Structures are given as structure tokens and as C-alpha cells.
Amino acid sequence: MKKSRSVGASSPLNGIGRQDGDSRRKRKVAEISQALNVTPVDVAVLRRMAISEGGLLTDEIRCKVWPWLLNVPTDTLPEEPEAVERENNKDYNQVLLDVQRSLRRFPPGMPDEQREGLQEELIDIILRVLGRNTQLHYYQGYHDIVVTFLLVLGERLATALVEKLSTHHLRDFMDPTMDNTKHILNYLMPIIERVNPEVHDFMQQAEVGTIFALSWLITWFGHVLSDFRHVVRLYDFFLACHPLMPIYFAAVIVLYREDEVLDCECDMASVHHLLSQIPQDLPYETLISRAGDLFVQFPPSELAREAAQQYSQHSSSLTLINCHPSLRTAASTFKDFDLASEQQRPDSVLRRRRREKQALDGASAGAVVATAQPTAARRLVRLAVMGLTVALGAAALTLVNTALEWAPKLDLQLFP
Amino acid sequence: MASVESSTEFTSSLTVSSNLPPPRTRIFKIIVIGDSGVGKTCLTYRFCAGKFPEKTEATIGVDFREKLIDIDGETIKVQLWDTAGQERFRKSMVQHYYRNVHAVVFVYDVTSAASFRSLPAWIEECKQHALGQEVPRILVGNKCDLLNSVQVGTDLAQQFADAHSMPLFETSAKNPGSGDGGSRGSSDHVEAIFMTVAHKLKSQKPLILSQPPGGVLAGDTVTLRRGRNDSEEKESWACSC
Numbered sequence A: 001m002k003k004s005r006s007v008g009a010s011s012p013l014n015g016i017g018r019q020d021g022d023s024r025r026k027r028k029v030a031e032i033s034q035a036l037n038v039t040p041v042d043v044a045v046l047r048r049m050a051i052s053e054g055g056l057l058t059d060e061i062r063c064k065v066w067p068w069l070l071n072v073p074t075d076t077l078p079e080e081p082e083a084v085e086r087e088n089n090k091d092y093n094q095v096l097l098d099v100q101r102s103l104r105r106f107p108p109g110m111p112d113e114q115r116e117g118l119q120e121e122l123i124d125i126i127l128r129v130l131g132r133n134t135q136l137h138y139y140q141g142y143h144d145i146v147v148t149f150l151l152v153l154g155e156r157l158a159t160a161l162v163e164k165l166s167t168h169h170l171r172d173f174m175d176p177t178m179d180n181t182k183h184i185l186n187y188l189m190p191i192i193e194r195v196n197p198e199v200h201d202f203m204q205q206a207e208v209g210t211i212f213a214l215s216w217l218i219t220w221f222g223h224v225l226s227d228f229r230h231v232v233r234l235y236d237f238f239l240a241c242h243p244l245m246p247i248y249f250a251a252v253i254v255l256y257r258e259d260e261v262l263d264c265e266c267d268m269a270s271v272h273h274l275l276s277q278i279p280q281d282l283p284y285e286t287l288i289s290r291a292g293d294l295f296v297q298f299p300p301s302e303l304a305r306e307a308a309q310q311y312s313q314h315s316s317s318l319t320l321i322n323c324h325p326s327l328r329t330a331a332s333t334f335k336d337f338d339l340a341s342e343q344q345r346p347d348s349v350l351r352r353r354r355r356e357k358q359a360l361d362g363a364s365a366g367a368v369v370a371t372a373q374p375t376a377a378r379r380l381v382r383l384a385v386m387g388l389t390v391a392l393g394a395a396a397l398t399l400v401n402t403a404l405e406w407a408p409k410l411d412l413q414l415f416p
Numbered sequence B: 001m002a003s004v005e006s007s008t009e010f011t012s013s014l015t016v017s018s019n020l021p022p023p024r025t026r027i028f029k030i031i032v033i034g035d036s037g038v039g040k041t042c043l044t045y046r047f048c049a050g051k052f053p054e055k056t057e058a059t060i061g062v063d064f065r066e067k068l069i070d071i072d073g074e075t076i077k078v079q080l081w082d083t084a085g086q087e088r089f090r091k092s093m094v095q096h097y098y099r100n101v102h103a104v105v106f107v108y109d110v111t112s113a114a115s116f117r118s119l120p121a122w123i124e125e126c127k128q129h130a131l132g133q134e135v136p137r138i139l140v141g142n143k144c145d146l147l148n149s150v151q152v153g154t155d156l157a158q159q160f161a162d163a164h165s166m167p168l169f170e171t172s173a174k175n176p177g178s179g180d181g182g183s184r185g186s187s188d189h190v191e192a193i194f195m196t197v198a199h200k201l202k203s204q205k206p207l208i209l210s211q212p213p214g215g216v217l218a219g220d221t222v223t224l225r226r227g228r229n230d231s232e233e234k235e236s237w238a239c240s241c
């Protein structure tokens, strides 16, 4: 773990004194309310605030800012959310079963009666959103996301935001099958490979797969983190960013634990077990800024091809990737940012191909290390700059810009 | 940590046990499948941690639990792969975990006819992953403590088990001593079930054996409560008990 810290962005934020922290916090609150009060509301600033250290700080602020991050107008919401039909509802049984078992998501001291009331609301929100969007399919873990919105925003706002989120960020998880979810998980190993080929190779050799990260991805870590403050902090970050950011964050967690991983027995069970247990004392701010760095350095467009290749390898299909119907869907989900930049950078694909070929031809560890070095070196150089700039907000700005390109527009149909 | 039954507890029991095994500990990998809510997580937790978890959560993907057991002086590591029950996870997700499985445990909920009706689909699922009859498979009816809500009778379940050449066990992860054999419940029935599978695997391992199954099992201490209609199959399967 020490090793990974020294490699990563050594955040100057960790060393700040308490007073300094307090005044920063005050300044941040002021900046946020200013951004909210100008006309039109300065969403770019809000995004930056959600990404930068501490995120949006309080649930009160989140109630005001999250709707802007998702572009949900709050003044036109119905006062009373519509009633929900539970009888003969195809999802009711599964939702009920999952919500009943979600006790750990509620604050420990909450009186039973209050919790039970919230659980009822939770069921209603889920069924309402599913009922209005018949193309969406419930998955176990969806309830872990919705409960977070409910606890922060209350039923009325949560319904509206969850609906928007479900038709955008979570859309791929809610297909009839999980093929697209699997495709997104395929981004994980290429990211890890760029940063630490040794960890990547170890995991490949163990054949651990990526299912250990499944619940992280589809619940935005809500299922696995026990401290609610950490969960909402991450949600600030994810809401302000590209929908693939959770997979970068997953990679960052694995990379942060590189020493543990490499010390582990190299078999599926041991590695799966190690990784699926998330340490509860992660340095979230550091990891968030590192995930941001990785996103900037290795944007999805650069990884898309590899992720798709993993897919075709897994399904041992010789069909051209582009012909695979489910992949086409996944690609179209991200077409705004993926495809455009991929065409601009054919060289990166070629370089990559060449490297893979060399690695295959060489077949020796030496060849692999040698070819991996340029990536590592480039990363270090860039991290030196990025590590600082994230704190200053410059890299955050890059993220904001990417997110803005993507940001759900009311009139834009990403999923016709 | 909001709950006592947190996942860290699984870790700690694992950590303790993983310090012990000598280098060559054999591993039996058992996959546990069945509809959502039938109690797969509770059963595997009961076996590995020795108690009923007060708060479980939906399993997303695959959870892993393990326990060291001793059979005839040999220490064996039993790995339980606790899978997600929701159908959408089966197809593309859990696949990876069917590989190199030594045994399959099918679970239904005796209070849910629907979970029983799903069994053929689960069996088919297994076949597709090349886990047919040559791999030891057992059928477990869970939640027998809920005496007043039983929807799947023992006879029906036994017929089904016979038809698929599997032994049937009825049990409760919550209250192992309850059910129609009420007074018998002194020992941990769930434990006995998994131990039986482990014995079967040990007896079957081609490496050690050209002996007929059963021979190795002599001196076995595991006791089992039997269903009312023990079939031939089950007799031969669990014959040493």
C-alpha cells in the first residue's frame, strides 16, 4: 500500500490544518451558493464543487445541487408523487425482498417505525420509475442506489432524480440482460493494465474475472460501503462526471491495494475474496482525485477497443466486434464521447496493437515489461502535473467539460 | 458498521482458517444456486460461521465463503460460492464461476412453490455449463422452521429429487432443529448437509480412489435427519450415516 501511495497523486490536501480546512469549507459553501444564485445557474462551477475535495459537504446543499447536475428542473415537479399499483406488479416481489433486506442502508440509530416508513417509500419510488419506463428492468442493487437518493432528498425529489439517472447513467444496467453491464466491466482490466501491468497480469493469471466489482459498479458503491457519508461523497463525484467514472474508481481501489493483491495467492477464490471485501478506511479524497487523473489520461475512447476485444475473447466469437448487437447498444450509449475521439486517435489503437503483437511474439517477461514502460513513464510525468492540478481544479475542469458534453439534456434522447 | 452480520465477519473467519492449512490442503469447490430469497446466503453463512445471519442483503454477483473441515484426519478446504438468485445475473454474470466446480447445491424454499418450480431451469442452467449428473448434486429445501407456511411437501420434493438422481435434504438455516423431525434437532443439520457433500467428494476423488464409494466413509460422525421417503439413491449417497 505504501508503494501505491507514492506512485499516486500525493495530494497536498491531506496535510492541511484544521483551520485551513474550516476556512476552505466556508469558501466552498459561499462559492456554491453563488453559483446557485446567478442566472442562469452556473452548473459548471457546481460540477467542479461536486468533484473537488469534500464534494458538496452537506445533504442540504446536495438537495439543491444534485438536481442541477442531472438537469432536473425542480419547480415543475408534482407536489404529490403519483400513487403506485403494487398488486400484479411484475417487479414487486423482488423489490420487496431486496428492500426488506436493506436494513444496513439506514442510519443505525433510526427508530424502526421511521425506517419502515422510508422502506415503503423506497418501494414506491422504484415501482413508480419502473412503471413509467417500461424499457427499464429492475436489478438487485438498484435499490441500493435509490435508497441513497431517498435518504438525501426525500421521496418527491428522489423520484425525479432517480428517474433521470435510470434513463442515463444506469441505463445500461437496466437492459433486459446484463450484457452491457459486462461490457462496462471490461473497461476495468485495461485501466489497471495501463497503471500497473504487474497487478493486471497477476489478476489475469488468477482468472479472477471482474465480478468482484459488479456490485461496486451497479450500486455506485452503495452496497459495499457502510459509512453513508462516504457513499454520498462518491455520489457527488459520480453525478458530476462521465457515467463510466465508477469503473475508474473501481480500478483505483484495486490499484491502491496492489501490494495486498500481489501478496495474495494467485487463484480465483483468493483474489476474488480479497478484492470483494472493500476496506472501510479508504482515503476517499485521494482516490477520487486519482480516478479523475486516470480518466483524463486514459479516457474511455482509448480503452473502448480493448474492452470490446475482451468481450469478443470471452464469448470466443470470431465475429467482428462491431457486428455484435449488444456491443452496438453499449457503444451507442456512449457515442457522444467515445466514437468521436476514437477516430481522432487511430494511432493509439495502432500503437496498442503493435505492443500486443510484440508481447505475444516476445512471449518473455522482458518483452512485456519493456513494452509497458512507455505507458508507465508517460503516466508518471502526467501525474506529476495532474496530482497538483486536480487540487487546483484544472483537471477537474477537464472532467467538467467532458461531463458537460455528455450532460443529460432535456431535449436530447440518448436512448431512442 | 451497521450490522453485526457484516461481511467483515466472513473475512475474519476466513483469516483464521487460512492461517492453518498446510500447503497441500485439498479444496472442494461447491456452487450454491436457486431463486432469490430461498436462503442461499443464510445457508452458506450458517455452515461457515456456525450461525444464522440476522441481516442478510441481496447477493449481487457472487459471494465467496470458505471453511476448513476435517475428514478422517485430512484437512479439507470447502469453498462455497454463493450466487445471486435474480435471473438476470445468471446468464452472463455467474457463468465464470461454474468453472471447475466439484459439486452443486440446488436450493428451494419449502414455503415458496415458485422457487420449487424454478428448479428445472436451474438444473438446465447447470447442464449448459457441463455440470451434469457426473458432478455430485444435491437438493436442499430450506426454511423448514416455517411449519405453517409449507407449500412444497416432502413427497413432491422427493419425487423430483429421485427423477433427477439427487438426494434431498430439508432443513432450516434459521433453526436447524425445527421442522417435522422436531425433537431431533440437536446438531447442526446445515453443517451435516455440506459435510455429506464433502464426504461424497472425498470418496469420489479419482486421485485417491479406485475403491467403491462408501468405503472411505466408515467411521463418519455426521448424523443426518432423513426425509420421510428416503429413496434408494439417497441411501446409497448418504449410506454411511
Ligand SMILES: Nc1nc2c(ncn2[C@@H]2O[C@H](COP(=O)(O)OP(=O)(O)OP(=O)(O)O)[C@@H](O)[C@H]2O)c(=O)[nH]1
Residues within 6 Å of the ligand: A101, B034, B035, B036, B037, B038, B039, B040, B041, B042, B043, B056, B057, B058, B059, B060, B083, B084, B085, B086, B142, B143, B144, B145, B146, B171, B172, B173, B174, B175
Ligand atoms: N424462517 C426462515 N427464514 C430464512 C431461512 N433462511 C433464510 N431466511 C430468510 O429468507 C430471506 C432470504 O435469505 P437469503 O439468504 O438472503 O436469500 P438468498 O437465496 O441468498 O437470496 P439472493 O441473494 O437474493 O439470491 C432472508 O430474509 C432470511 O432471513 C430459514 O431457514 N428460515
Ligand SMILES: [Mg+2]
Residues within 6 Å of the ligand: B040, B041, B042, B057, B058, B059, B082, B083, B084, B085
Ligand atoms: Mg444471497
